[in-house]
Amino acid sequence: EAGVTQSPTHLIKTRGQQATLRCSPISGHTSVYWYQQALGLGLQFLLWYDEGEERNRGNFPPRFSGRQFPNYSSELNVNALELEDSALYLCASSETPGLPYEQYFGPGTRLTVT
């Protein structure tokens, strides 16, 4: 069974630009989650999408946004990039929400803002 896939693997942008990151969940999973892992820091929850709707978002500014498509894949958009947005962005997926709520992660997109 294919796991969660993410693209691109690496992305280099300059301050002020926009970045778009993509994620395809495990087949059969309807929920997609986005996390940020900055260097030396723990994983921070960004967004949760389920059935095309944003269900929850973490403590990030509105320039972090996304969407989920009818095939359950998802995009994360980061506008007006700042240097501190440089991080590993991880996407995870799970089955229709229900306990125990296991989330499976993709390999991540490493975003570098210069």
Added chain:
Amino acid sequence: RKEVEQDPGPFNVPEGATVAFNCTYSNSASQSFFWYRQDCRKEPKLLMSVYSSGNEDGRFTAQLNRASQYISLLIRDSKLSDSATYLCVVYPQGGKLIFGQGTELSVKP
């Protein structure tokens, strides 16, 4: 206070050793508990879910004490391939997993 706190690392152990990681969480309403492992610059991989009754998967044993809000992971007969960062993870609600900072394990020959 951090929502999930783990033993500071790194743990340096010889092959074959038994090592234990501990974790405490602050939200008593948390519903699910997990251990993930993360290799350097890679994604976290689910190691095991943790249940109140305790659960075992080969050389790995996880325990949960809801009254003390404490989670543990025991690794027996450590292998070189067990070297990684172990993340204690708690799910309170709202799709959001709360990750501890992780404990680094280095298994030496």
